[in-house]
Amino acid sequence: MSIKTSLTRRQALMLSGSAVAGLVAAPLPRWAQAAPSAGLALPIPQLIEARSSEPVVLTLQKTQHRFGSGPAVASWGISASYLGPVVRVRNGDTIPFRVENRLDEETTLHWHGMLVPSHVDGGPHNTIKAGAVWSPEITIKQPASTNWFHPHPHGRTAPQVYSGLAGMMIVSDGADRDRGLPATYGVDDLPIVLQDKRFGRSGEVVYQPDMMDIMHGFQGDTLVVNGVIGPTAGVPAGIVRLRLLNAANARAFDLRFSDRRPFFVVAGDGGLLPEPVEVRRLVIAPAERYEVLVDFGDGRSVDLVTAPDAGHGPGMMPMMVPRRRLAGSLELLMRFRPDTALKAAITRLPKQLAALAEPDVKSAVAWRTFELNPMMGMGMMGMGTMSAPGRLASADHDHGDGHLQMMGINGRAFAMDRIDVTAKLGTAEIWEISAGGMPMAHPIHVHGASFRILSKNGGKPAAHEAGWKDVVLLDEHAEVLVRFDNPAPPKMPFMYHCHILEHEDHGMMGQFAVV
Ligand code: C2O
Ligand code: CU
Ligand code: CU
Numbered sequence: 446m447s448i449k450t451s452l453t454r455r456q457a458l459m460l461s462g463s464a465v466a467g468l469v470a471a472p473l474p475r476w477a478q479a480a481p482s483a484g485l486a487l488p489i490p491q492l493i494e495a496r497s498s499e500p501v502v503l504t505l506q507k508t509q510h511r512f513g514s515g516p517a518v519a520s521w522g523i524s525a526s527y528l529g530p531v532v533r534v535r536n537g538d539t540i541p542f543r544v545e546n547r548l549d550e551e552t553t554l555h556w557h558g559m560l561v562p563s564h565v566d567g568g569p570h571n572t573i574k575a576g577a578v579w580s581p582e583i584t585i586k587q588p589a590s591t592n593w594f595h596p597h598p599h600g601r602t603a604p605q606v607y608s609g610l611a612g613m614m615i616v617s618d619g620a621d622r623d624r625g626l627p628a629t630y631g632v633d634d635l636p637i638v639l640q641d642k643r644f645g646r647s648g649e650v651v652y653q654p655d656m657m658d659i660m661h662g663f664q665g666d667t668l669v670v671n672g673v674i675g676p677t678a679g680v681p682a683g684i685v686r687l688r689l690l691n692a693a694n695a696r697a698f699d700l701r702f703s704d705r706r707p708f709f710v711v712a713g714d715g716g717l718l719p720e721p722v723e724v725r726r727l728v729i730a731p732a733e734r735y736e737v738l739v740d741f742g743d744g745r746s747v748d749l750v751t752a753p754d755a756g757h758g759p760g761m762m763p764m765m766v767p768r769r770r771l772a773g774s775l776e777l778l779m780r781f782r783p784d785t786a787l788k789a790a791i792t793r794l795p796k797q798l799a800a801l802a803e804p805d806v807k808s809a810v811a812w813r814t815f816e817l818n819p820m821m822g823m824g825m826m827g828m829g830t831m832s833a834p835g836r837l838a839s840a841d842h843d844h845g846d847g848h849l850q851m852m853g854i855n856g857r858a859f860a861m862d863r864i865d866v867t868a869k870l871g872t873a874e875i876w877e878i879s880a881g882g883m884p885m886a887h888p889i890h891v892h893g894a895s896f897r898i899l900s901k902n903g904g905k906p907a908a909h910e911a912g913w914k915d916v917v918l919l920d921e922h923a924e925v926l927v928r929f930d931n932p933a934p935p936k937m938p939f940m941y942h943c944h945i946l947e948h949e950d951h952g953m954m955g956q957f958a959v960v
Contacts, residue, residue, distance in 0.1 A: 485514065487678035487779060488671045489631040490612070491530040500541040500580070501532055505548055505596070505610055513674040515648040521548070521608035527672040528692075529594070529612025531636050536618045539584045546573040551598055552605060556614065557732060557890070558592030558714055558915050559583065563933035563959075566893055568940050569599040569861065587895075588716035588799070588913070589618040591688045591734040599861055603663065603694050603946035607652045609672070611692045613638065625795035626711065627686040627738070633790055634686045635678060637749075639729070639778060640693045641665030654947055659851075660819070661757050661885070662695020662731075662945035668751070670779045677780040682744045683789020685781075686711070687737050691729045694946040697886065697918065698778070699752035701726040702739070706747065709794060712736035715895040715913025717799035722909040726752070730888035730918035732944035735909065741783040742792060750775040756886025756920060801912055804897035804926045811874040813866065816881040817889075817919070817943065817953060818853040850952035852943075858952030864938055865955035868929040875899065879922045886920040887948065892939035893959070896925040916944060933959040 495501045503523050510520035510527035523529030534540055544554045551574055555567035564571070565581035573579040592614045596605040613636045627633035642665040643651040654663045670676055691698060702708065709721035714734050721738060729735055741747075752775055850858035857865070868874060876896070878889055895913040898906040902921045905911075917923050933939040935958040942954030 485673050485676045487635070487676040488673055490525065490528060490636060490671065492630050493530045493532045495532055495534045495538070495540045497538050497540060500543040502543045502545065503529065503554065503594075503612070504545045505552060505554070507548060510609065510672060512642065512644070512648070512650075512669055512672060518647075518649045520650060521605070521610050523594075523610055523612050527609040528638060529610070531613045531615060531630070532594075533615045533617055533630070534583075534585045536585050536587065536589065536616055539582055541582050542580065544573060544579040544581075546575060546577050546579070549575050550601070551575060552596045552601075552610075553598050554579065554594055555597035555892075556583065556592065556594050558590065558734070559585075559614065559616075560587040560893060560895065560931055562931050563893060563937045563939050566933075566939065567594070568597050568892060568938075570937050572598065585616060587616055589621065590616045590712065590714070590716040591690065591736055592616060592714075593690055593692065593732075593734070595692070597940070600950050603654075603950045604652055606692065606946055607663065607694050608650065611638070613688065613690055615688070624717075624798055625791060625793070626798075627684055627791045629790060632787070633681055633683070635680075635688065636671070636690070637687045637779075638671050638690045638692050639698050640669050640672075641696050642667050642669055659947045659951055660883075662947050664693075664696045664754070664757070668776055668778050675777050675779060677782055679784045679787070680741050680781050681787040681789035682741050682783040682785045684738050684740050684742070684791040684794065687739060689729055689735045689737060691731050691733050693731050695731060697728055697730040697754045697756050697888070699726060699728050699755065700778070701750060701752070701775075703748035703750050703775075704745070706740070708740075709738040710735055710909035711738055711795075711798055713910060713912045714915045718909065718912045719799060719801045720797055721794050724909060727909070728755075728918065730756075730886070730916060730944070731946070732888055732890055733916045733918070738794060739781070740794075741781060742789070744783045744785050746780060746782045748780050749778045751778055756918070804899060805873070806875070806899065806926060808873045809875045809926060810869065810872045813874060813876050815854050815876060815878045815941075815955075817879070817887055818856060818881055819883045819885065819887070819948065819953070821851055821853045821856070821858065821952070852948055852951045852953040854953060854955050857955075859942070859954040859956075861956075863956065864935050864958050866941075866957035867935070868957060868959050870929060870932055870959050873926055873928045875924055876927055877922070877924045878917070878919055880919055884920075886918055887953070888916050888918050888944040889923075889941070890916045890944045891927055891941045893931040893933060894927050894929055894939070896927040899924040899926055929959045931959060933957065935960070
């Protein structure tokens with residue numbers, strides 16, 4: 446396995462690490478500047494407490510939404526004007542869902558991070574035709590964790606998620622209070638969905654990826670949290686739990702607080718860590734979840750900000766790096782305003798959270814290698830095509846014929862009718878993944894399974910990445926130990942793919958059966 450000699454992500458970060466002095470506000474489109482939107486309250490999505498007796502209804506619809514102080518614009522939502530409700534399920538329950546597709550196109554609804562069999566996973570084979578209803582029953586059998594749901598139709602995941610179709614799903618085991626974790630939804634336990642958007646002149650949401658956007662993933666110039674630009678959350682002046690979800694199509698956020706206060710990671714994608722891990726910055730890649738505790742006990746207002754996405758920086762051809770990504774400036778995500786009148790339920794960090802064994806490497810029955818091919822079809826396309834913005838990649842072109850499946854894994858673009866890997870139910874395997882080619886970070890995700898990161902770029906994973914996960918941000922090379930405890934017959938396989946949604950839609954995805 447050869448390791449590339451270009452700047453590693455870490456080196457690149459060290460080079461840019463001194464540039465974080467002052468907060469520079471991101472340029473907002475004019476309609477958003479007209480009235481400062483920093484006053485808008487953080488929207489708290491409706492909480493649905495799922496029960497076995499009654500279906501959870503999720504309606505995928507076209508609607509209108511206000512992202513800032515400007516007018517409402519066309520958007521998509523799940524039983525909401527944008528994004529969806531937070532669905533809270535209890536471990537051990539079986540929950541009936543009723544997913545209504547009120548769009549005028551086919552979709553699916555995938556339970557990202559849920560350890561369920563493939564026939565209810567909502568992958569590209571579980572299609573819901575326009576106007577149809579899908580009614581899966583899902584048995585919850587996994588640790589307390591923060592997961593999410595989003596569409597996954599073949600070739601159309603990026604535009605559908607970008608339009609607003611995504612929601613959070615919390616698995617609870619009822620033990621958070623005993624652990625000393627904040628657990629009052631909307632008060633000290635907050636869903637925080639991070640995204641970026643491009644808005645047009647009249648505030649409309651724009652999704653018109655050109656070739657560059659497909660190669661890098663489509664990134665916006667305006668950050669939104671829970672569907673609002675730069676919102677403010679009133680919080681108790683104590684310890685607050687943020688359930689962070691990166692639901693952006695392509696951008697990794699490099700989070701920190703404006704006063705550089707420490708914060709504490711308590712859970713990753715697949716559940717709790719053994720103990721809180723102190724950090725001052727946290728990279729969260731597309732589709733990753735981290736739960737963090739922040740102490741607002743000093744009563745001061747503070748901003749959650751992000752540095753540029755280093756995975757799209759040095760090493761790329763300079764002409765391909767959007768100028769704003771080179772600036773080194775911090776951008777505002779949202780503000781927290783502690784309210785001393787609100788009594789804080791939790792004022793101390795918990796010491797111990799959950800048991801977590803060392804990864805059982807000897808349990809692996811197979812070792813497979815995967816190499817990403819971000820530029821597989823580039824040779825045929827040529828520079829002429831690359832400089833024609835918007836043409837090739839308009840959101841409605843037909844992906845079905847495969848001629849635009851220009852990315853792949855192990856030399857092959859995604860195909861609905863090809864099984865790439867067959868694993869044995871109840872076993873574990875080591876998957877070794879390398880980035881191949883462009884020095885760019887790819888968040889790699891596996892369906893219906895959790896894994897432990899064994900190594901990243903030849904080193905150990907950071908402490909906050911050492912728990913159960915289903916996304917690994919791959920910049921050069923990683924090895925993960927994956928457990929296959931959910932069945933997926935060859936007719937209804939699971940997916941593994943890059944969660945840069947433009948990469949996924951353009952072929953950087955494979956299928957595996959678990960039998
Ligand atoms: Cu978040 Cu294959 O999905
Ligand atoms: Cu998934
Ligand atoms: Cu990718």
